[in-house]
Amino acid sequence: MTEGPRFSAEYDGPVAQLNEPVRVRYAPSPTGALHLGGARTALFNYLFARQKSGQFLLRIEDTDRARLQPGSQEQIQEGLQWLGMTWDETPLIQSERKPIYQQAASELLESGAAYRCFCTPERLELMRAEQRARHEPERYDRRCRSIPPEESDRRAAAGERFVVRQAIPIAGTTTLQDLVMGTVRFRNDTLDDHVLLKSDGFPTYHLAFAVDDHAMRISHIIRGDGWLPSAPKHLLLFQAFNWLPPAFAHLPLVLGPDKKPLAKRHGAKDVLEYREAGYLPEAVDNFIAFLGWSPGTDQDIFTMEQLIQAFDLSKIQASPAVANLERLDWLNGQFIRRLTPDELAARVAPKMPTVSAHALTPLIPLVQERLRTLNDAPEMLRFFFEDPDTYRPEQMIPKAHDAPATAVALRTAGATLGGLTAWTPDAIEAALRGQAEQIGWSSRDLFMALRVAVTGRTVTPPLIESISRLSKDTVLNRLDRAARALAPAA
DSSP states (O other), X not given: OOOOOOOOSOBOOOOOOTTSOOEEEEOOOSSSOOOHHHHHHHHHHHHHHHHTTOEEEEEEOOOOGGGOXXXXXXXXXXXXXXXXXXXXXXXXXXXXXXXXXXXXXXXXXXXXXXXXXXXXHHHHHHHXXXXXXXXXXXXXXXXXXXSOHHHHHHHHHTXXXXXXXXXXXXXXXXXEEETTTXXXXXXXXXXXXXXXXXXXXXXXXXXXXXHHHHHTTOOEEEEEGGGGGGHHHHHHHHHHTTOOOOEEEEEOOEEOTTSSBOOGGGTOOOHHHHHHTTOOHHHHHHHHHTSSBOOSSSOOOOOHHHHHHHOOGGGBOSSOEEOOXXXXXXXXXXXXXXXXXXXXXXXXXXXXXXXOHHHHGGGHHHHGGGXXXXXXXXXXXXGGTSOOSOXXXXXXXXXXXXXXXXXXXXXXXXXXHHTOSOOSHHHHHHHHHHHHHHHTOOHHHHHHHHHHHHHSOSSOSOHHHHHHHSOHHXXXXXXXXXXXXXXXXX
16 A cells, blocks of 8 residues: 555546546445435446446445444345346455554554544534534534644553544645536535544544545446535545545435435335335336436336446436336336236246246236236236135125126026036137126126126136136136125025
8 A cells, every 4th residue: 555645735636547447336334225226326337337348346335333234235235136236256345354444544644644533522522512503514623633643643552542534635625527517626624524443443434435446446436426525535535545536426316206315205115125016127227227317318118238238427417316106117017018928927926926937827918918016916816726715795796786686697607607618718708798688687797797706806807818717617616606605595
C-alpha cells in the first residue's frame, strides 16, 4: 500500500480510465433482505459488466456488527441468483479483512491524512446538542485534529480509547464528474471529519469501501444516490492513498406513487417475497430495469439478454424514478403467457407439491391466459386433482330455478354424460346443450350449475374443456354428490 500525501486544498483529479477492463461490484450490508432498490443497483452493475464483457463481483459489507441479521447474507445471495445474476470470483467478506483496514488506517495516520480522536461519547453528544441549539449542522468540531502526533501516539499506547477520523481539507472544493448526475461540486468546509476506524478496531463503511475497491480493481462504482453526499469524502480518501479513483455513477432514488421513498407501505416486497408471491424473475428484472433507465425505444418487454444488449449508463436519468407496482403485475402476466406449457408447468409445480409438472402440462393451456401470478394456478387447477370439499347450494341454483329443480337437472346431466361413448369436448357440449333445451333451461343456467357441481367454484377454466379432462367417473360422482347436497330426496 503506497504512502499517501497530505491533503491538497481540493480535488478535481482523474478517475479510472473508462477503457480499462470493467470490474463492478454489488456490495450489500447483511442487515436485512434484498429489496427492490438494492436489486436494481445490483442489476445495473450486472448489466453494465456483462455488456462490456467485464466482471460482476459481490462484496459483503458486514463491518457494522450491531446491525447484522443472521441469514441475511444467504437471503441476499439467494435473491440475486433467483433474479439470474451470477457473480464472478468468490465474494469478498469485509469482516475477514480487519487487519488490512487497520493497516490502512495506520498509513493514513502516518501521512497526516487522518488523526486519532479521543473524544468520549458523552462529549460528542454534548457537542451535537449545542450545535442543534444553535441551529447548526451536526458535525465533528475537529477538536482532536490539533493534537500533536507525539501526544496522540502516547495516549494511544497508554490504552486510551480512540477512533480514527479522516482529515478533510478545510478550504477548497471537491468536484465529482458523475456519469449520471454530471458535474457535482462540494465545498470542503461543509464536510465532516468522519470516522474511518471505530474504537473496536472495525472500519466504517468509508474506509473499507475505498480499501476494497482498490484491492478488487473496481473500475466503476454504480450505487444509489443516497451515497452522493459521501462522494467527496471518498474521492479525497482515494487521493490520500495515492490511488486513482474508479468512475462514479449515482443512481436516482426510487419513489412510490406518493413521491416518497419506495417501501412496504406502497406494497413493495423483498425480492424473495415476490418469488413466494408467484412472480417470475424475468418480470421483476424487467420491472426494476426501467426504474430510472430507458432504452430510448418503444420496446417495453426485455429478456435478460436483451437488457444486457440495450443497457447504457448514459440513458439513466438523474431525477428520481417512480415505481408503479401495477406495471409489475402486467409484466408478470406477459411473461407467463410467453412460456410454453411445459415451461409454465415446471414453474407452477413447486406451488402444488403433490402434483407433477407432467400432470400439469396438458392443463396449463386452460389457465395460462388467466394467470396474473403463479400463485393463481393452484386454486384454478385444484379441482382436477381433488374433489370439492363442500358445496354452497346458493352458488349452484340459477335465479330462475329452485334447489329440487337444480338437483334434477344435475342428475339428468349425469345420465346424459354417462351415456356418451366419446368423451370429447364437442360430444360433451352437444349433449349438454341438447339436455338444456329438452328440460327448458338456458344453456347458461345449466352450465352455471354444472360448473359449481364439478369444480366447487364459480370461476374456472373453460367448463367443457375442464369436464373433458376429468375422467367420466369423476364427473358423474361429483354431479351425484352435488345433487344430493341440494335435495337428498329429489
